[in-house]
Amino acid sequence: MKRILHPGLLALSALPTLLVACGGSDSALPQLTAASAGTLLSCTDLASKISFPNTTITAANAIAAGTLTVAGTPVPAHCQITGKMNPRVSAVDGNNYAIGFEMRLPYAWNGRFFYQGNGGTDGSVVTATGGVNGGSGPTNALNMGFAVISSDAGHSTPGANFGIDPQARLDYGYQAAATLTPMAKSAIKTAYGKGPDRSYFGGCSNGGRHTMVAATREPEEYDGYLVGDPGFRLPLAATANIAGAQAYATVATSSADLSTGFTTTERALVSNAVLAKCDALDGATDGMVQNTAACQAAFNLDRDVPTCSGARDGSCLSAAQKTVVAKLFSGATNSSGSKFYSNWPFDAGLATAGWASWKFTSPAQRDAGAVGLIWQVPPEAASTFNGTTFSLTGSIDDMLAKIAATNSTYTESALSFMLPVNPSNLSRLRDRGAKMMVYHGTSDPIFSSNDTTTWYESLRAANGGNASNFARYYPVPGMNHCSGGPTADQFDMLTPLVNWVEKGQAPDSVVANARGPGNAVAVNADVPSSWSPSRSRPLCAYPKVATYNGSGDVESAASFSCK
Incomplete structure (x- = not known):
């Protein structure tokens, strides 16, 4: 063959x-x-x-x-x-x-x-x-x-x-x-x-x-x-999404629902704050940000979104949430602080169900299996693999090392055959x-x-x-x-x-x-x-x-x- x-x-x-x-x-x-x-x-x-x-x-x-x-x-x-x-x-x-x-x-x-x-x-x-x-x-x-x-x-x-x-x-x-x-x-x-x-x-x-x-x-x-x-x-983006899940878990109010770490209402709050600073940069106040680069300079999460002084009620983000969101938007890092995937633009489309699905559901349902079974060398044991456990408790450093690894059976790393x-x-x-x-x-x-x-x-x-x-x-x-x-x-x-x-x-x-x-x-x-x-x-x-x-x-x- x-x-x-x-x-x-x-x-x-x-x-x-x-x-x-x-x-x-x-x-x-x-x-x-x-x-x-x-x-x-x-x-x-x-x-x-x-x-x-x-x-x-x-x-x-x-x-x-x-x-x-x-x-x-x-x-x-x-x-x-x-x-x-x-x-x-x-x-x-x-x-x-x-x-x-x-x-x-x-x-x-x-x-x-x-x-x-x-x-x-x-x-x-x-x-x-x-x-x-x-x-x-x-x-x-x-x-x-x-x-x-x-x-x-x-x-x-x-x-x-x-x-x-x-x-x-x-x-x-x-x-x-x-x-x-x-x-x-x-x-x-x-x-x-x-x-x-x-x-x-x-x-x-x-x-x-x-x-x-x-x-x-x-x-x-x-x-x-x-x-x-x-x-x-893709292998690095999926690993970054798993890192995001672990970060959102630290501010989630329900261990069974990562989206409680950054709710629909809170995401709409951020999107609206982005629009307030960026919508008119293209000359039209129309709910769309055309000048993405200028928007990143104009918008500041800490300054432009209220910080909660008490309980979270959708009108503010807690200090801990701001730390998590700012870090994730600046790009996922390993344990030593080195960025291994891109940063993200703050934009107007954060409050949708589609955005939430990728951030809060995909890490366990899609990304974990891909990282653990398709890209790691050696792969995890398929018979006992649990995507939720892997995505929430797995070591990001180990994942990064294994998607870059090879052995006598898997002679090309994921960073070779996927990119x-x-x-x-x-x-x-x-x-x-x-x-x-x-x-x-x-x-x-x-x-x-x-x-x-x-x-x-x-x-x-x-x-x-x-x-x-x-x-x-x-x-x-x-x-x-x-x-x-x-x-x-x-x-x-x-x-x-x-x-x-x-x-x-x-x-x-x-x-x-x-x-x-x-x-x-x-x-x-x-x-x-x-x-x-x-x-x-x-x-x-x-x-x-x-x-x-x-x-x-x-x-x-x-x-x-x-x-």
């Missing part, structure tokens, strides 16, 4: 419309040609026609138009291919493993391929539709005519127990995508008589991590990379004309947007202070993890990415809509009732900030400019 060798690693400490920069062409870099369309002439016989080493096609099903509906829109007729690659029995845990996948091939094909990076710890083959943003997007890649693949990343059971098998760890980290890519392109060639003219890779959360990993490990395989809220330092390789150096991607678009919610509670900002600044520095001719970063004000929060989070970034890759139209901004009551795709309950339910805002390419023009409808993106 073929295995992929690991190179060196250097880790870092209504439909929206597109606004396109004038000029549009990046003349200093190669201009890739546009994809040409094709037609799928048959479907069910592809089960016997598709042939690739170590690959079994289990089914080829003709899916009629309208059978699948995504984003409120019936998906056109297409062919669903299911299969698996590299089946094996683990010599370590005795379980069966394979890389499971499905491909959806439209009859009316636009000549493009989209690799769908999925979230969490993978473990299931999610419907291969290809998201254009983190959640509740207005369309999808399959609707646009892309051939799309989705996979379980090498294990068929959700959860963390697969981490006992060393190869399953590597497949989850980076090898499944590298293994599936040539197979998928070969299958497309069989189905259409030609391979894809242009290939794109995208996802949010762990899917964003998958995309950044592919950009550094497979820069020749894909022409466009759509990166959402990337957990590109992109030297992510500040995207020269191979850049020099062949490929492009990258990145977005990140500034109220993301699990992966800090400041971490992404720091990465992008390092990318700029590696490119003479400006990487905008091949990579652009779009902070999403108020958005929680991939979606939700008091925000405008419904947008299409795949269309502008294609236009940039294939037409040279560099996107200065992308318009995003709020999902208030009546939204055709999905309502975001976090949208304030005082907003227009269809509020729109430009998502500006960093370091520009959406700024109110001084006149015009404050609910419309047309009244804002990127400055």
Whole structure:
């Protein structure tokens, strides 16, 4: 069975419309040609026609138009291919493993391929539709005519127990995508008589991590990379979240409920204090903080939020709470005080249920298993593992040491197989004309947007202070993890990415809509009732900030400019 060798690693400490920069062409870099369309002439016989080493096609099903509906829109007729690659029995845990996948091939094909990076710890083959943003997007890649693949990343059971098998760890980290890519392109060639003219890779959360990993490990395989809220330092972010749980436990009023350490009312108090200092910095008092960097200088937790002189009643934070919150927002540290993960911006989206879920529920339910069973060397004993006990009583120092460790069974550390390789150096991607678009919610509670900002600044520095001719970063004000929060989070970034890759139209901004009551795709309950339910805002390419023009409808993106 073929295995992929690991190179060196250097880790870092209504439909929206597109606004396109004038000029549009990046003349200093190669201009890739546009994809040409094709037609799928048959479907069910592809089960016997598709042939690739170590690959079994289990089914080829003709899916009629309208059978699948995504984003409120019936998906056109297409062919669903299911299969698996590299089946094996683990010599370590005795379980069966394979890389499971499905491909959806439209009859009316636009000549493009989209690799769908999925979230969490993978473990299931999610419907291969290809998201254009983190959640509740207005369309999808399959609707646009892309051939799309989705996979379980090498294990068929959700959860963390697969981490006992060393190869399953590597497949989850980076090898499944590298293994599936040539197979998928070969299958497309069989189905259409030609391979894809242009290939794109995208996802949010762990899917964003998958995309950044592919950009550094497979820069020749894909022409466009759509990166959402990337957990590109996922083992460190998860360990930081566990450290946060331990800190919130010290101020919680109930040992069974971490959220009592920083209640919804108290989080709303802080968000409102942030808005009081920062809302108007972009020229509009509208419940959104566009200028995140200026806000961090303007807001001071100790000064701007009342300190309780008596019992906590929601109108203040205790001195102990302020100490905990300030320390966590400044970045998680080990026992010697060294920071091992990013700091966080104070923002307007702290009071949501989504924010609370990641901070108070995820440490025991998601992070503990991932750290203890997928990333530690050696892993914890799966049969006796208790996520709550691990997250609340485990040593952060030990976790950090073990996710960086290797042994004769687990020959790559989590800081190797999970992280992109030297992510500040995207020269191979850049020099062949490929492009990258990145977005990140500034109220993301699990992966800090400041971490992404720091990465992008390092990318700029590696490119003479400006990487905008091949990579652009779009902070999403108020958005929680991939979606939700008091925000405008419904947008299409795949269309502008294609236009940039294939037409040279560099996107200065992308318009995003709020999902208030009546939204055709999905309502975001976090949208304030005082907003227009269809509020729109430009998502500006960093370091520009959406700024109110001084006149015009404050609910419309047309009244804002990127400055």
